[in-house]
Amino acid sequence: MQNFFPAQYSTLSAAALKDYLIKVYQLDPSTTCRLLIRNVSDTYILENQTQKYIFKIYRDAHRKCDEIEAELELLNILKAEGNSVSYPITDVAGKQIQQFNAIEGIRNGVLFSFAEGKVILDLDSAHLTQLGRDIAKLHQTTSSLKLNNPRPVFSFETTLFEPLKDLKPHFSEMIEEYEYLSNIADKVVKKFEEFDTSKFNYGYCHYDFFPKNFHFDEAGKITFFDFDFAGQGYLINDLMSFLNHYFFHQLNNLISREQAEKDFNTFINAYQQVRPLTDDELKAIPYLGITFHIFFLKFFYDNYDDWSNAFLTPRYTKHRVTLIKKWEEMYCNF
Structure with missing residues:
Protein backbone atom coordinates (compact mmCIF):
# COMPACT_ATOMS: atom_id res chain seq x y z
CA MET A 1 0.00 0.00 0.00
CA GLN A 2 1.43 3.38 -1.03
CA ASN A 3 1.56 6.39 1.25
CA PHE A 4 -1.10 9.12 1.05
CA PHE A 5 -1.95 9.98 -2.54
CA PRO A 6 -1.22 13.71 -3.15
CA ALA A 7 -4.25 15.95 -2.71
CA GLN A 8 -4.95 19.42 -4.01
CA TYR A 9 -6.99 20.53 -1.02
CA SER A 10 -7.72 18.89 2.30
CA THR A 11 -9.85 20.01 5.24
CA LEU A 12 -8.07 19.60 8.56
CA SER A 13 -9.98 17.74 11.27
CA ALA A 14 -11.65 20.10 13.75
CA ALA A 15 -11.30 17.46 16.47
CA ALA A 16 -7.55 17.09 15.89
CA LEU A 17 -7.10 20.85 15.72
CA LYS A 18 -8.94 21.25 19.01
CA ASP A 19 -6.52 18.93 20.82
CA TYR A 20 -3.49 20.53 19.20
CA LEU A 21 -4.52 24.14 19.85
CA ILE A 22 -5.56 23.49 23.46
CA LYS A 23 -2.05 22.15 24.04
CA VAL A 24 0.07 24.78 22.26
CA TYR A 25 -1.98 27.78 23.47
CA GLN A 26 -2.84 26.29 26.89
CA LEU A 27 -6.53 26.89 26.31
CA ASP A 28 -9.24 25.72 28.67
CA PRO A 29 -9.64 21.94 28.22
CA SER A 30 -13.39 22.43 27.66
CA THR A 31 -12.71 24.46 24.48
CA THR A 32 -14.60 23.24 21.41
CA CYS A 33 -13.57 23.63 17.76
CA ARG A 34 -15.73 23.57 14.66
CA LEU A 35 -15.33 24.52 11.01
CA LEU A 36 -17.03 27.80 10.12
CA ILE A 37 -15.98 28.41 6.52
CA ARG A 38 -14.34 26.18 3.95
CA ASN A 39 -12.94 28.56 1.40
CA VAL A 40 -9.66 29.89 0.02
CA SER A 41 -8.74 30.03 3.69
CA ASP A 42 -10.49 27.67 6.09
CA ALA A 61 -1.20 28.51 -3.28
CA HIS A 62 -2.95 31.64 -2.00
CA ARG A 63 -0.65 33.00 0.73
CA LYS A 64 3.02 32.13 1.20
CA CYS A 65 4.44 32.15 4.71
CA ASP A 66 6.23 35.49 4.26
CA GLU A 67 2.94 37.11 3.20
CA ILE A 68 1.26 35.71 6.32
CA GLU A 69 4.10 37.05 8.44
CA ALA A 70 3.53 40.47 6.87
CA GLU A 71 -0.21 40.29 7.65
CA LEU A 72 0.56 39.47 11.28
CA GLU A 73 3.19 42.20 11.47
CA LEU A 74 0.59 44.67 10.22
CA LEU A 75 -2.02 43.50 12.74
CA ASN A 76 0.46 43.63 15.62
CA ILE A 77 1.35 47.22 14.70
CA LEU A 78 -2.30 48.23 14.33
CA LYS A 79 -3.09 46.78 17.75
CA ALA A 80 -0.07 48.49 19.34
CA GLU A 81 -1.22 51.81 17.85
CA GLY A 82 -4.63 51.45 19.49
CA ASN A 83 -6.67 50.29 16.49
CA SER A 84 -9.45 47.82 17.23
CA VAL A 85 -8.57 44.75 15.17
CA SER A 86 -8.72 41.00 15.52
CA TYR A 87 -5.08 40.25 16.31
CA PRO A 88 -2.86 37.13 16.30
CA ILE A 89 -2.45 35.18 19.55
CA THR A 90 1.02 34.01 20.60
CA ASP A 91 1.42 30.38 21.71
CA VAL A 92 3.38 29.15 24.74
CA ALA A 93 6.53 28.82 22.60
CA GLY A 94 6.26 32.44 21.41
CA LYS A 95 4.98 31.61 17.91
CA GLN A 96 2.08 33.19 16.04
CA ILE A 97 2.09 30.81 13.05
CA GLN A 98 1.38 27.07 13.34
CA GLN A 99 2.44 24.67 10.60
CA PHE A 100 0.65 21.45 9.66
CA ASN A 101 1.89 18.69 7.38
CA ALA A 102 -1.36 18.25 5.45
CA ILE A 103 -1.87 15.85 2.55
CA GLU A 104 -1.17 18.63 0.01
CA GLY A 105 1.90 19.83 1.91
CA ILE A 106 2.60 22.38 4.61
CA ARG A 107 -0.34 24.56 5.61
CA ASN A 108 0.05 27.54 7.91
CA GLY A 109 -2.48 28.51 10.57
CA VAL A 110 -3.00 31.47 12.89
CA LEU A 111 -5.15 31.84 16.02
CA PHE A 112 -6.88 35.24 16.16
CA SER A 113 -8.73 37.07 18.90
CA PHE A 114 -12.48 37.05 18.39
CA ALA A 115 -14.13 40.23 17.10
CA GLU A 116 -16.89 40.87 19.62
CA GLY A 117 -20.26 41.99 18.35
CA LYS A 118 -22.04 41.30 15.07
CA VAL A 119 -22.30 42.28 11.44
CA ILE A 120 -24.70 45.16 10.75
CA LEU A 121 -25.76 45.51 7.12
CA ASP A 122 -28.16 48.42 7.49
CA LEU A 123 -25.89 51.04 9.03
CA ASP A 124 -27.37 54.14 10.64
CA SER A 125 -25.68 57.54 10.92
CA ALA A 126 -23.98 56.68 14.21
CA HIS A 127 -22.55 53.48 12.74
CA LEU A 128 -21.34 55.28 9.62
CA THR A 129 -19.75 58.10 11.58
CA GLN A 130 -17.88 55.68 13.82
CA LEU A 131 -16.84 53.59 10.83
CA GLY A 132 -15.50 56.57 8.90
CA ARG A 133 -13.45 57.79 11.84
CA ASP A 134 -12.11 54.34 12.70
CA ILE A 135 -11.00 53.58 9.14
CA ALA A 136 -9.32 56.99 8.96
CA LYS A 137 -7.55 56.27 12.24
CA LEU A 138 -6.44 52.91 10.90
CA HIS A 139 -5.08 54.68 7.79
CA GLN A 140 -3.07 57.02 9.97
CA THR A 141 -1.10 53.95 10.99
CA THR A 142 -0.97 52.13 7.64
CA SER A 143 0.15 55.22 5.72
CA SER A 144 3.34 55.62 7.73
CA LEU A 145 4.91 52.16 7.85
CA LYS A 146 6.79 49.69 5.70
CA LEU A 147 6.45 46.02 6.56
CA ASN A 148 9.47 43.72 6.58
CA ASN A 149 7.74 41.08 4.46
CA PRO A 150 5.86 41.44 1.14
CA ARG A 151 2.16 42.01 0.65
CA PRO A 152 0.27 42.41 -2.65
CA VAL A 153 0.51 45.75 -4.46
CA PHE A 154 -2.69 47.22 -5.89
CA SER A 155 -1.69 49.04 -9.06
CA PHE A 156 -3.12 49.20 -12.56
CA GLU A 157 -0.65 46.48 -13.50
CA THR A 158 -1.93 44.07 -10.83
CA THR A 159 -5.62 45.00 -10.92
CA LEU A 160 -6.15 45.58 -14.65
CA PHE A 161 -3.41 44.50 -17.04
CA GLU A 177 -17.26 40.70 -22.88
CA TYR A 178 -13.46 40.60 -23.05
CA GLU A 179 -13.36 43.59 -25.41
CA TYR A 180 -15.56 45.50 -22.99
CA LEU A 181 -13.19 44.78 -20.07
CA SER A 182 -10.14 45.76 -22.13
CA ASN A 183 -11.75 49.00 -23.25
CA ILE A 184 -12.94 50.04 -19.81
CA ALA A 185 -9.52 49.26 -18.32
CA ASP A 186 -7.97 51.69 -20.82
CA LYS A 187 -10.64 54.26 -19.92
CA VAL A 188 -9.80 53.99 -16.22
CA VAL A 189 -6.09 54.56 -16.86
CA LYS A 190 -6.86 57.54 -19.10
CA LYS A 191 -9.26 58.96 -16.51
CA PHE A 192 -6.54 58.84 -13.86
CA GLU A 193 -4.39 61.09 -16.06
CA GLU A 194 -6.83 63.85 -15.08
CA PHE A 195 -6.02 63.41 -11.36
CA ASP A 196 -3.01 64.63 -9.40
CA THR A 197 -2.15 61.24 -7.96
CA SER A 198 1.06 62.61 -6.43
CA LYS A 199 -1.12 63.95 -3.62
CA PHE A 200 -3.05 60.69 -3.11
CA ASN A 201 -2.58 59.03 0.27
CA TYR A 202 -0.71 55.73 -0.11
CA GLY A 203 -0.16 52.85 2.28
CA TYR A 204 -1.53 49.47 3.30
CA CYS A 205 -5.19 48.92 2.41
CA HIS A 206 -7.56 46.31 3.82
CA TYR A 207 -9.13 46.09 0.33
CA ASP A 208 -12.25 44.26 1.50
CA PHE A 209 -14.15 46.65 3.78
CA PHE A 210 -17.58 45.09 3.42
CA PRO A 211 -19.71 44.95 6.59
CA LYS A 212 -19.00 41.21 6.80
CA ASN A 213 -15.46 42.12 7.86
CA PHE A 214 -16.15 44.29 10.92
CA HIS A 215 -18.32 43.79 13.97
CA PHE A 216 -20.16 46.35 16.09
CA ASP A 217 -20.56 45.48 19.77
CA GLU A 218 -23.48 46.69 21.91
CA ALA A 219 -21.60 49.87 22.83
CA GLY A 220 -20.96 50.71 19.17
CA LYS A 221 -17.28 49.76 19.20
CA ILE A 222 -16.00 48.41 15.88
CA THR A 223 -13.50 45.57 15.51
CA PHE A 224 -11.97 45.02 12.07
CA PHE A 225 -10.90 41.59 10.88
CA ASP A 226 -9.99 39.49 7.82
CA PHE A 227 -6.93 41.36 6.54
CA ASP A 228 -6.21 38.51 4.14
CA PHE A 229 -6.14 40.85 1.11
CA ALA A 230 -4.23 43.66 2.82
CA GLY A 231 -1.72 45.23 0.44
CA GLN A 232 -0.15 48.48 -0.69
CA GLY A 233 -2.05 50.99 -2.77
CA TYR A 234 -4.05 54.20 -2.69
CA LEU A 235 -5.84 54.33 0.65
CA ASN A 253 -33.36 46.58 -3.77
CA LEU A 254 -32.44 46.92 -0.09
CA ILE A 255 -31.84 50.67 -0.24
CA SER A 256 -32.76 53.55 -2.54
CA ARG A 257 -30.11 55.33 -4.56
CA GLU A 258 -30.79 58.55 -2.67
CA GLN A 259 -30.35 56.91 0.72
CA ALA A 260 -27.24 55.07 -0.44
CA GLU A 261 -25.65 58.34 -1.56
CA LYS A 262 -26.62 60.02 1.70
CA ASP A 263 -25.20 57.19 3.81
CA PHE A 264 -21.94 56.99 1.89
CA ASN A 265 -21.49 60.76 2.19
CA THR A 266 -22.02 60.49 5.96
CA PHE A 267 -19.24 57.90 6.05
CA ILE A 268 -16.90 60.01 3.86
CA ASN A 269 -17.52 63.16 5.89
CA ALA A 270 -16.71 61.32 9.12
CA TYR A 271 -13.53 59.93 7.55
CA GLN A 272 -12.44 63.43 6.54
CA GLN A 273 -12.84 64.69 10.09
CA VAL A 274 -9.73 62.60 10.81
CA THR A 291 -10.14 47.75 -10.92
CA PHE A 292 -11.63 46.05 -7.85
CA HIS A 293 -14.11 43.98 -9.86
CA ILE A 294 -11.57 42.96 -12.51
CA PHE A 295 -9.06 42.04 -9.80
CA PHE A 296 -11.58 39.74 -8.12
CA LEU A 297 -12.63 38.20 -11.41
CA LYS A 298 -9.01 37.02 -11.74
CA PHE A 299 -9.04 35.92 -8.10
CA PHE A 300 -12.07 33.72 -8.74
CA TYR A 301 -10.35 32.35 -11.83
CA ASP A 302 -7.10 31.60 -9.98
CA ASN A 303 -8.85 29.87 -7.08
CA TYR A 304 -11.61 28.07 -8.96
CA ASP A 305 -10.13 24.62 -8.37
CA ASP A 306 -9.88 25.08 -4.63
CA TRP A 307 -13.40 26.39 -4.20
CA SER A 308 -14.97 23.33 -5.83
CA ASN A 309 -18.13 25.21 -6.83
CA ALA A 310 -19.85 26.66 -9.86
CA ARG A 320 -19.76 39.60 -13.32
CA VAL A 321 -19.15 41.61 -16.49
CA THR A 322 -22.73 42.87 -16.30
CA LEU A 323 -22.03 44.00 -12.73
CA ILE A 324 -19.08 46.05 -13.97
CA LYS A 325 -21.32 47.63 -16.62
CA LYS A 326 -23.85 48.51 -13.93
CA TRP A 327 -21.06 49.97 -11.75
CA GLU A 328 -19.92 52.10 -14.70
CA GLU A 329 -23.46 53.29 -15.30
CA MET A 330 -24.05 54.09 -11.64
CA TYR A 331 -20.77 55.74 -10.66
CA CYS A 332 -18.50 56.58 -13.61
CA ASN A 333 -18.44 59.39 -16.15
CA PHE A 334 -15.88 58.61 -18.86
Whole structure:
Protein backbone atom coordinates (compact mmCIF):
# COMPACT_ATOMS: atom_id res chain seq x y z
CA MET A 1 0.00 0.00 0.00
CA GLN A 2 1.43 3.38 -1.03
CA ASN A 3 1.56 6.39 1.25
CA PHE A 4 -1.10 9.12 1.05
CA PHE A 5 -1.95 9.98 -2.54
CA PRO A 6 -1.22 13.71 -3.15
CA ALA A 7 -4.25 15.95 -2.71
CA GLN A 8 -4.95 19.42 -4.01
CA TYR A 9 -6.99 20.53 -1.02
CA SER A 10 -7.72 18.89 2.30
CA THR A 11 -9.85 20.01 5.24
CA LEU A 12 -8.07 19.60 8.56
CA SER A 13 -9.98 17.74 11.27
CA ALA A 14 -11.65 20.10 13.75
CA ALA A 15 -11.30 17.46 16.47
CA ALA A 16 -7.55 17.09 15.89
CA LEU A 17 -7.10 20.85 15.72
CA LYS A 18 -8.94 21.25 19.01
CA ASP A 19 -6.52 18.93 20.82
CA TYR A 20 -3.49 20.53 19.20
CA LEU A 21 -4.52 24.14 19.85
CA ILE A 22 -5.56 23.49 23.46
CA LYS A 23 -2.05 22.15 24.04
CA VAL A 24 0.07 24.78 22.26
CA TYR A 25 -1.98 27.78 23.47
CA GLN A 26 -2.84 26.29 26.89
CA LEU A 27 -6.53 26.89 26.31
CA ASP A 28 -9.24 25.72 28.67
CA PRO A 29 -9.64 21.94 28.22
CA SER A 30 -13.39 22.43 27.66
CA THR A 31 -12.71 24.46 24.48
CA THR A 32 -14.60 23.24 21.41
CA CYS A 33 -13.57 23.63 17.76
CA ARG A 34 -15.73 23.57 14.66
CA LEU A 35 -15.33 24.52 11.01
CA LEU A 36 -17.03 27.80 10.12
CA ILE A 37 -15.98 28.41 6.52
CA ARG A 38 -14.34 26.18 3.95
CA ASN A 39 -12.94 28.56 1.40
CA VAL A 40 -9.66 29.89 0.02
CA SER A 41 -8.74 30.03 3.69
CA ASP A 42 -10.49 27.67 6.09
CA THR A 43 -11.86 29.23 9.25
CA TYR A 44 -12.61 27.49 12.54
CA ILE A 45 -14.18 28.87 15.71
CA LEU A 46 -12.90 27.83 19.14
CA GLU A 47 -14.95 28.62 22.23
CA ASN A 48 -15.51 27.79 25.85
CA GLN A 49 -17.60 29.42 28.57
CA THR A 50 -15.42 32.52 28.80
CA GLN A 51 -13.42 32.81 25.56
CA LYS A 52 -13.76 32.72 21.78
CA TYR A 53 -11.08 32.57 19.10
CA ILE A 54 -10.87 32.27 15.33
CA PHE A 55 -8.34 29.90 13.80
CA LYS A 56 -7.54 30.41 10.13
CA ILE A 57 -5.77 27.87 7.92
CA TYR A 58 -4.15 29.40 4.84
CA ARG A 59 -3.40 27.68 1.55
CA ASP A 60 0.12 27.87 0.23
CA ALA A 61 -1.20 28.51 -3.28
CA HIS A 62 -2.95 31.64 -2.00
CA ARG A 63 -0.65 33.00 0.73
CA LYS A 64 3.02 32.13 1.20
CA CYS A 65 4.44 32.15 4.71
CA ASP A 66 6.23 35.49 4.26
CA GLU A 67 2.94 37.11 3.20
CA ILE A 68 1.26 35.71 6.32
CA GLU A 69 4.10 37.05 8.44
CA ALA A 70 3.53 40.47 6.87
CA GLU A 71 -0.21 40.29 7.65
CA LEU A 72 0.56 39.47 11.28
CA GLU A 73 3.19 42.20 11.47
CA LEU A 74 0.59 44.67 10.22
CA LEU A 75 -2.02 43.50 12.74
CA ASN A 76 0.46 43.63 15.62
CA ILE A 77 1.35 47.22 14.70
CA LEU A 78 -2.30 48.23 14.33
CA LYS A 79 -3.09 46.78 17.75
CA ALA A 80 -0.07 48.49 19.34
CA GLU A 81 -1.22 51.81 17.85
CA GLY A 82 -4.63 51.45 19.49
CA ASN A 83 -6.67 50.29 16.49
CA SER A 84 -9.45 47.82 17.23
CA VAL A 85 -8.57 44.75 15.17
CA SER A 86 -8.72 41.00 15.52
CA TYR A 87 -5.08 40.25 16.31
CA PRO A 88 -2.86 37.13 16.30
CA ILE A 89 -2.45 35.18 19.55
CA THR A 90 1.02 34.01 20.60
CA ASP A 91 1.42 30.38 21.71
CA VAL A 92 3.38 29.15 24.74
CA ALA A 93 6.53 28.82 22.60
CA GLY A 94 6.26 32.44 21.41
CA LYS A 95 4.98 31.61 17.91
CA GLN A 96 2.08 33.19 16.04
CA ILE A 97 2.09 30.81 13.05
CA GLN A 98 1.38 27.07 13.34
CA GLN A 99 2.44 24.67 10.60
CA PHE A 100 0.65 21.45 9.66
CA ASN A 101 1.89 18.69 7.38
CA ALA A 102 -1.36 18.25 5.45
CA ILE A 103 -1.87 15.85 2.55
CA GLU A 104 -1.17 18.63 0.01
CA GLY A 105 1.90 19.83 1.91
CA ILE A 106 2.60 22.38 4.61
CA ARG A 107 -0.34 24.56 5.61
CA ASN A 108 0.05 27.54 7.91
CA GLY A 109 -2.48 28.51 10.57
CA VAL A 110 -3.00 31.47 12.89
CA LEU A 111 -5.15 31.84 16.02
CA PHE A 112 -6.88 35.24 16.16
CA SER A 113 -8.73 37.07 18.90
CA PHE A 114 -12.48 37.05 18.39
CA ALA A 115 -14.13 40.23 17.10
CA GLU A 116 -16.89 40.87 19.62
CA GLY A 117 -20.26 41.99 18.35
CA LYS A 118 -22.04 41.30 15.07
CA VAL A 119 -22.30 42.28 11.44
CA ILE A 120 -24.70 45.16 10.75
CA LEU A 121 -25.76 45.51 7.12
CA ASP A 122 -28.16 48.42 7.49
CA LEU A 123 -25.89 51.04 9.03
CA ASP A 124 -27.37 54.14 10.64
CA SER A 125 -25.68 57.54 10.92
CA ALA A 126 -23.98 56.68 14.21
CA HIS A 127 -22.55 53.48 12.74
CA LEU A 128 -21.34 55.28 9.62
CA THR A 129 -19.75 58.10 11.58
CA GLN A 130 -17.88 55.68 13.82
CA LEU A 131 -16.84 53.59 10.83
CA GLY A 132 -15.50 56.57 8.90
CA ARG A 133 -13.45 57.79 11.84
CA ASP A 134 -12.11 54.34 12.70
CA ILE A 135 -11.00 53.58 9.14
CA ALA A 136 -9.32 56.99 8.96
CA LYS A 137 -7.55 56.27 12.24
CA LEU A 138 -6.44 52.91 10.90
CA HIS A 139 -5.08 54.68 7.79
CA GLN A 140 -3.07 57.02 9.97
CA THR A 141 -1.10 53.95 10.99
CA THR A 142 -0.97 52.13 7.64
CA SER A 143 0.15 55.22 5.72
CA SER A 144 3.34 55.62 7.73
CA LEU A 145 4.91 52.16 7.85
CA LYS A 146 6.79 49.69 5.70
CA LEU A 147 6.45 46.02 6.56
CA ASN A 148 9.47 43.72 6.58
CA ASN A 149 7.74 41.08 4.46
CA PRO A 150 5.86 41.44 1.14
CA ARG A 151 2.16 42.01 0.65
CA PRO A 152 0.27 42.41 -2.65
CA VAL A 153 0.51 45.75 -4.46
CA PHE A 154 -2.69 47.22 -5.89
CA SER A 155 -1.69 49.04 -9.06
CA PHE A 156 -3.12 49.20 -12.56
CA GLU A 157 -0.65 46.48 -13.50
CA THR A 158 -1.93 44.07 -10.83
CA THR A 159 -5.62 45.00 -10.92
CA LEU A 160 -6.15 45.58 -14.65
CA PHE A 161 -3.41 44.50 -17.04
CA GLU A 162 -2.19 41.27 -15.41
CA PRO A 163 -5.75 40.06 -14.72
CA LEU A 164 -6.86 40.75 -18.30
CA LYS A 165 -3.81 38.93 -19.67
CA ASP A 166 -4.40 35.90 -17.42
CA LEU A 167 -8.14 35.88 -18.05
CA LYS A 168 -7.92 36.01 -21.85
CA PRO A 169 -8.08 32.22 -22.38
CA HIS A 170 -11.16 32.06 -20.16
CA PHE A 171 -12.91 34.57 -22.44
CA SER A 172 -12.11 32.71 -25.68
CA GLU A 173 -15.82 32.25 -26.38
CA MET A 174 -16.88 35.55 -24.78
CA ILE A 175 -15.14 37.96 -27.15
CA GLU A 176 -17.58 40.82 -26.67
CA GLU A 177 -17.26 40.70 -22.88
CA TYR A 178 -13.46 40.60 -23.05
CA GLU A 179 -13.36 43.59 -25.41
CA TYR A 180 -15.56 45.50 -22.99
CA LEU A 181 -13.19 44.78 -20.07
CA SER A 182 -10.14 45.76 -22.13
CA ASN A 183 -11.75 49.00 -23.25
CA ILE A 184 -12.94 50.04 -19.81
CA ALA A 185 -9.52 49.26 -18.32
CA ASP A 186 -7.97 51.69 -20.82
CA LYS A 187 -10.64 54.26 -19.92
CA VAL A 188 -9.80 53.99 -16.22
CA VAL A 189 -6.09 54.56 -16.86
CA LYS A 190 -6.86 57.54 -19.10
CA LYS A 191 -9.26 58.96 -16.51
CA PHE A 192 -6.54 58.84 -13.86
CA GLU A 193 -4.39 61.09 -16.06
CA GLU A 194 -6.83 63.85 -15.08
CA PHE A 195 -6.02 63.41 -11.36
CA ASP A 196 -3.01 64.63 -9.40
CA THR A 197 -2.15 61.24 -7.96
CA SER A 198 1.06 62.61 -6.43
CA LYS A 199 -1.12 63.95 -3.62
CA PHE A 200 -3.05 60.69 -3.11
CA ASN A 201 -2.58 59.03 0.27
CA TYR A 202 -0.71 55.73 -0.11
CA GLY A 203 -0.16 52.85 2.28
CA TYR A 204 -1.53 49.47 3.30
CA CYS A 205 -5.19 48.92 2.41
CA HIS A 206 -7.56 46.31 3.82
CA TYR A 207 -9.13 46.09 0.33
CA ASP A 208 -12.25 44.26 1.50
CA PHE A 209 -14.15 46.65 3.78
CA PHE A 210 -17.58 45.09 3.42
CA PRO A 211 -19.71 44.95 6.59
CA LYS A 212 -19.00 41.21 6.80
CA ASN A 213 -15.46 42.12 7.86
CA PHE A 214 -16.15 44.29 10.92
CA HIS A 215 -18.32 43.79 13.97
CA PHE A 216 -20.16 46.35 16.09
CA ASP A 217 -20.56 45.48 19.77
CA GLU A 218 -23.48 46.69 21.91
CA ALA A 219 -21.60 49.87 22.83
CA GLY A 220 -20.96 50.71 19.17
CA LYS A 221 -17.28 49.76 19.20
CA ILE A 222 -16.00 48.41 15.88
CA THR A 223 -13.50 45.57 15.51
CA PHE A 224 -11.97 45.02 12.07
CA PHE A 225 -10.90 41.59 10.88
CA ASP A 226 -9.99 39.49 7.82
CA PHE A 227 -6.93 41.36 6.54
CA ASP A 228 -6.21 38.51 4.14
CA PHE A 229 -6.14 40.85 1.11
CA ALA A 230 -4.23 43.66 2.82
CA GLY A 231 -1.72 45.23 0.44
CA GLN A 232 -0.15 48.48 -0.69
CA GLY A 233 -2.05 50.99 -2.77
CA TYR A 234 -4.05 54.20 -2.69
CA LEU A 235 -5.84 54.33 0.65
CA ILE A 236 -9.05 55.38 -1.09
CA ASN A 237 -9.23 51.74 -2.26
CA ASP A 238 -10.69 51.02 1.18
CA LEU A 239 -13.37 53.68 0.74
CA MET A 240 -14.13 52.22 -2.68
CA SER A 241 -14.49 48.70 -1.28
CA PHE A 242 -17.03 50.02 1.24
CA LEU A 243 -18.88 51.81 -1.57
CA ASN A 244 -19.41 48.32 -3.02
CA HIS A 245 -21.64 47.54 -0.05
CA TYR A 246 -24.06 50.21 -1.24
CA PHE A 247 -23.70 49.11 -4.85
CA PHE A 248 -24.86 45.58 -4.03
CA HIS A 249 -27.45 46.86 -1.55
CA GLN A 250 -29.03 48.90 -4.37
CA LEU A 251 -28.91 46.01 -6.84
CA ASN A 252 -30.73 43.86 -4.28
CA ASN A 253 -33.36 46.58 -3.77
CA LEU A 254 -32.44 46.92 -0.09
CA ILE A 255 -31.84 50.67 -0.24
CA SER A 256 -32.76 53.55 -2.54
CA ARG A 257 -30.11 55.33 -4.56
CA GLU A 258 -30.79 58.55 -2.67
CA GLN A 259 -30.35 56.91 0.72
CA ALA A 260 -27.24 55.07 -0.44
CA GLU A 261 -25.65 58.34 -1.56
CA LYS A 262 -26.62 60.02 1.70
CA ASP A 263 -25.20 57.19 3.81
CA PHE A 264 -21.94 56.99 1.89
CA ASN A 265 -21.49 60.76 2.19
CA THR A 266 -22.02 60.49 5.96
CA PHE A 267 -19.24 57.90 6.05
CA ILE A 268 -16.90 60.01 3.86
CA ASN A 269 -17.52 63.16 5.89
CA ALA A 270 -16.71 61.32 9.12
CA TYR A 271 -13.53 59.93 7.55
CA GLN A 272 -12.44 63.43 6.54
CA GLN A 273 -12.84 64.69 10.09
CA VAL A 274 -9.73 62.60 10.81
CA ARG A 275 -7.98 62.40 7.42
CA PRO A 276 -8.88 65.00 4.77
CA LEU A 277 -9.05 63.89 1.14
CA THR A 278 -8.17 65.91 -1.96
CA ASP A 279 -10.91 66.66 -4.48
CA ASP A 280 -9.19 64.35 -6.94
CA GLU A 281 -9.15 61.49 -4.42
CA LEU A 282 -12.89 61.87 -3.96
CA LYS A 283 -13.44 61.90 -7.73
CA ALA A 284 -11.20 58.85 -8.22
CA ILE A 285 -12.99 56.53 -5.78
CA PRO A 286 -15.65 55.28 -8.26
CA TYR A 287 -13.11 54.49 -10.99
CA LEU A 288 -11.12 52.24 -8.67
CA GLY A 289 -14.29 50.17 -8.42
CA ILE A 290 -13.61 48.94 -11.96
CA THR A 291 -10.14 47.75 -10.92
CA PHE A 292 -11.63 46.05 -7.85
CA HIS A 293 -14.11 43.98 -9.86
CA ILE A 294 -11.57 42.96 -12.51
CA PHE A 295 -9.06 42.04 -9.80
CA PHE A 296 -11.58 39.74 -8.12
CA LEU A 297 -12.63 38.20 -11.41
CA LYS A 298 -9.01 37.02 -11.74
CA PHE A 299 -9.04 35.92 -8.10
CA PHE A 300 -12.07 33.72 -8.74
CA TYR A 301 -10.35 32.35 -11.83
CA ASP A 302 -7.10 31.60 -9.98
CA ASN A 303 -8.85 29.87 -7.08
CA TYR A 304 -11.61 28.07 -8.96
CA ASP A 305 -10.13 24.62 -8.37
CA ASP A 306 -9.88 25.08 -4.63
CA TRP A 307 -13.40 26.39 -4.20
CA SER A 308 -14.97 23.33 -5.83
CA ASN A 309 -18.13 25.21 -6.83
CA ALA A 310 -19.85 26.66 -9.86
CA PHE A 311 -17.79 29.86 -10.03
CA LEU A 312 -16.50 30.92 -13.44
CA THR A 313 -19.07 29.20 -15.60
CA PRO A 314 -19.79 31.31 -18.72
CA ARG A 315 -23.07 32.37 -17.13
CA TYR A 316 -21.34 33.51 -13.93
CA THR A 317 -18.59 35.30 -15.86
CA LYS A 318 -21.10 37.20 -17.96
CA HIS A 319 -22.96 38.10 -14.78
CA ARG A 320 -19.76 39.60 -13.32
CA VAL A 321 -19.15 41.61 -16.49
CA THR A 322 -22.73 42.87 -16.30
CA LEU A 323 -22.03 44.00 -12.73
CA ILE A 324 -19.08 46.05 -13.97
CA LYS A 325 -21.32 47.63 -16.62
CA LYS A 326 -23.85 48.51 -13.93
CA TRP A 327 -21.06 49.97 -11.75
CA GLU A 328 -19.92 52.10 -14.70
CA GLU A 329 -23.46 53.29 -15.30
CA MET A 330 -24.05 54.09 -11.64
CA TYR A 331 -20.77 55.74 -10.66
CA CYS A 332 -18.50 56.58 -13.61
CA ASN A 333 -18.44 59.39 -16.15
CA PHE A 334 -15.88 58.61 -18.86
